[in-house]
Amino acid sequence: MKEGPVVACEHCATLHERMPIEPRAIATCTCCGYVLYRRSSVSLNGWIALVVAALLVFAIANYFPIAILNLQGMTVQASLPEALWLTWRQGHLLLAVMTGMFAFWLPLMQLMFVLWALLSIQSGRLPGDFRYGMRFLHWIAPWSMVPVLMLGVIVALVKFSSLAKLSIGPGLWAFGVLTFMLTGLSRVTAHRLWRYAEDAGLVQAPHPNLSPGRVVASCSSCGYVQNIKPGTEACRCERCHARMHRRKPNPVSRVWALIITASIVYIPANILPVMRLRTAVGESAHTILGGVIELWQLGSWDLAVIVFVASVVVPMTKLLALMVLMVNRHWRGSTVQRQRTRLYELIEFIGQWSMLDVFVVILLTAMADFPGVSQIIAGPGAASFGFVVILTMFAAMSYDPRRGWDQQPHALEAGALQSPASSTSGQIAPGRTQS
Incomplete structure (x- = not known):
């Protein structure tokens, strides 16, 4: 009986047979527990x-x-495009481009590429550029930050509620609904779309030669597992033609360079003001911690804690966690590697939430646009903080958790095919080795 398609765990490189599972079930790696x-x-x-x-x-x-x-007879209708346009006009071009990409263009492109791929699979015929579209979708998915934007909207509304008469617009309710929709659609990844195409018989399913002495590698863009020549570290994916590596190249130097750079940029991000408030009586500057204190004084201690965690705790946690993973990368043992894998999954999960304060500043520029009475202008600290988020996310993407598992008795080689653990409750069930 022919075995099912082969899938490799992204975190430990264990090979598994992709077996049918029940609806709403998940298949987890028998080695590290990754989904x-x-x-x-x-x-x-x-x-x-x-x-x-x-x-x-x-x-x-x-x-x-x-x-x-x-405010004083003047009315402002604040929207995201208006906030981006005001930030651009104020001369903060990099900040406007950065937030515009994360909050508007990339989420929009994510939706359009997912729809295009689903319609192509449904039609039973894939276009010639399907592979390039899926490679692009795989790249932009981590940078779509609408849920973070939604939390930023709530924080901005609370901050400005004491300064002007405020009414909720239709855009807020739409962003709330969109947040839930995009959270659900985040499950439709490029890898999942490739599996839909495999099941429909539209693309080649991975069935590498797993005989002893043969070496295989998995493509990070489409998940395709293929044979490579022994001693080869880089080649082209046979299915999507992406450049693939058996292991990410030069992870130590790349991750450390990004960690050090992010740590340096993190200093001005906290010292320099993230925004300046101009009123008829003068001008005042606000840092990240100043905004947290202001929320606390307004009585919104819950939002103050959220902003403090997202803007201070999360960036420091990412930097420290990455340092721990890099310093202790030679520790051995399955238990230690599972803990390191869990730590890496935490870094991936919290990666984008540090953009919260940057979105808050952008939104406040649109809400406080009352010339001569009240205006909020983004400060240099906002752009610095945005770069910290980008650098730490790139550092996490450059880290390769599979290298730690290479020191264990298993490896991404022939004869290591496993049957994944299946569960409908999200718990890791005990796996078994396929004979």
């Missing part, structure tokens, strides 16, 4: 309908104002 793949109860048509609905909600969220503010 290999899921099976949703939503059909292909259901995903298409959800993406179309998300695009409509996205248009509503960006067309209509998030909030309507009145």
